[in-house]
Amino acid sequence: MKKLTSQIGLVVLLGILLVSFGQSQLRSGKFGIGLGGSGYILITDDKGTDLKTLEAAPKFGGGLGVSWSVMEHLGVRANFAGGQIGWKENGTDYISMLLSGNFYVSGDLLPHDTFNPFVFAGVGALYYDPRGPDLLTPSEDKIDIVYSGGVGFDFFLSEFMSVTASGEYVITNTDKLDGRKSGGANDSFVRAGLEFRYYFFDQDFITKLLEAMRGKK
Numbered sequence: 001m002k003k004l005t006s007q008i009g010l011v012v013l014l015g016i017l018l019v020s021f022g023q024s025q026l027r028s029g030k031f032g033i034g035l036g037g038s039g040y041i042l043i044t045d046d047k048g049t050d051l052k053t054l055e056a057a058p059k060f061g062g063g064l065g066v067s068w069s070v071m072e073h074l075g076v077r078a079n080f081a082g083g084q085i086g087w088k089e090n091g092t093d094y095i096s097m098l099l100s101g102n103f104y105v106s107g108d109l110l111p112h113d114t115f116n117p118f119v120f121a122g123v124g125a126l127y128y129d130p131r132g133p134d135l136l137t138p139s140e141d142k143i144d145i146v147y148s149g150g151v152g153f154d155f156f157l158s159e160f161m162s163v164t165a166s167g168e169y170v171i172t173n174t175d176k177l178d179g180r181k182s183g184g185a186n187d188s189f190v191r192a193g194l195e196f197r198y199y200f201f202d203q204d205f206i207t208k209l210l211e212a213m214r215g216k217k
Contacts (some may be wrong), residue, residue, distance in 0.1 A: 027157035030066045034164065036195025040085045040098070043190065045183035046175065049133070054178060057086035057093055065164070065195050068104075075106040077120060085189050087132070087178055094132035096177050101125050102148065114156045121149035126172065130179030140176070147171045148191075160199050167192040 008137045042056040079102050084095045104122030116216015126144045130136060152166025170189050177187040 030199055031199040032162070034065045034162075034197030035062070035193045036065060036164070036193050037062045038081055038083055038191050038193040040083050041106045041190045042085040042087055042096075042177065042187065044087070044175075044178060044187045045185055046178055046180055046187070047182050050090055052118040053183075054087040054089055058164035059086040059095060060097065064178075065193075065197065067197065069108070069111070072111055073108050075108055075118070077104045077106050077122075078102060079193070081191075081193075083191075085177060089133065094130075094178070096128050096130040096132070096179070098129075099127040100146070102146075104148075107148050108154075116154040116156075117151070118153065119149075119151050120166070120168070121147075124170075126170075127192055128174075129175050130177065132179040134179040136176060136179055144172050146173045147175070152198075161201070162197045163194045164197055165193065166195075 038061045040055070040059050040061060044054055044056070046054050048054055061081055063079055063081030063083075065077070067075055067077045078099070079104070079183040082097075082099050084097055086093060088094070102122055102124030104120040106118045106120040109117045109119075124146050126146045128142055128144065136142060148168045148170040150166055150168030151181045154162045154163060154164050156162045168191050170191055172188055173188050175181040175183060175186045177189070
């Protein structure tokens with residue numbers, strides 16, 4: 001009977017925490033992992049064969065994101081993404097394929113609320129493969145180090161689930177994301193993402209769970 005009571009109490013506790021919109025959404029030690037989609041917009045001053053600045057065409061991608069709350073108001077985030085940037089030249093659409101891994105430090109403004117705005121900045125590695133009229137030669141480097149920063153928010157659907165939206169400006173060290181070097185500045189791009197994230201048990205949650213189980217014995 002005591003065992004059955006303990007099991008019922010455990011189920012009730014889990015149910016309360018699953019639907020909770022209360023405090024401690026991003027408490028220390030909480031780890032999340034999610035999947036999402038992204039949109040990309042190329043920013044360049046390169047010119048095409050018609051001597052006109054290339055016209056950016058929005059493209060899309062997706063990837064895997066993770067987050068870890070180091071302490072209150074401070075977190076570490078990362079994403080591993082694939083996508084495209086696009087542009088138009090002489091009425092024709094072209095793309096460059098992108099693969100990236102990015103690591104950020106984030107400042108969580110309202111870590112105990114259902115809605116948590118955050119700011120972030122970080123560094124990453126980018127592989128790019130232009131598919132335009134001017135292709136890079138096999139000997140040219142297609143790997144670059146990038147720097148980025150932006151803003152976003154976490155909206156918690158429950159203790160374990162959130163929707164995360166973010167936008168960032170990515171600065172590269174190359175002028176050849178579109179396959180050519182004809183402008184006076186390195187290329188860059190804007191990335192916006194929407195992600196659904198699941199959070200694993202953290203130390204505080206496990207402590208509450210064990211205390212509840214002891215109290216039911």
